[in-house]
Amino acid sequence: MFEVQVVNRKYAHHILTLLRNKDSSQIEFRKGLVKLGRILGMEIAEDMETEEAVVETPLGVKVKGIRIKDMDNTIIVTVLRAAWPLTEGLIKVFYNARQGVIAAKRVEEKGMQNYEFEIDVSYVKMPSVTSNDVVIISDVMVATGSTLARILEEVVKKGRAKKYYIASVLSTPVAVAKLRDKADELGVDLKMYAIWIDPEVNQKGYIVPGLGDAGDRAFGS
């Protein structure tokens, strides 16, 4: 099963506009990603089931509240390197999350064929996953979807989660179609959140209008 949801919040789009601006500084860019990570985390939390929780306040009064059931069985996987600040924001919401890291790179020297890049996965370190877990994959730019499709293959090798989320800033129709196919092929329940879906990927594999090379803008080239 695959679903995609765009974040319909003025504040998120205000920050996205700052990120798109070529004159925004490296620090502004990173800070913007942290803010969007927190918003994406809130959106994902909104999608999760809750249960009743009763607590006693310092006044000695018991009160009914709620807890998000999967708060303590969430795993966040960061795709290096641009997603690092995005994860910083996600962690503010999923404060007990276990974490994994994946280094994956498009082999750009071989070029893009039919909106597909070969992906070189050089490092995978993540906790084992059980059927009680929810996995959130944090990646800023989902352009052709080649990287995330490949990463999903790696992630499911660690065990089957009951649900997978993608937390991203920008994606494209091409990537959405590819991820839908990959979710079907792997038989996973996948929901992708993006702040916005841009219309195009250019010949070099950049999202257009996009925001440029997110890794370089956040950390330098």
Ligand SMILES: O=P(O)(O)OC[C@H]1O[C@H](OP(=O)(O)OP(=O)(O)O)[C@H](O)[C@@H]1O
């Ligand atoms: O959907 P795709 O076409 O596969 O492209 C998306 C990938 O490109 C970006 O990484 P990048 O190669 O810029 O790496 P960096 O963050 O380390 O700079 C981005 O963070 C994704 O991982």
Ligand SMILES: O=c1cc[nH]c(=O)[nH]1
């Ligand atoms: O536009 C794009 C596409 C992939 N990676 C980026 O950083 N930017």
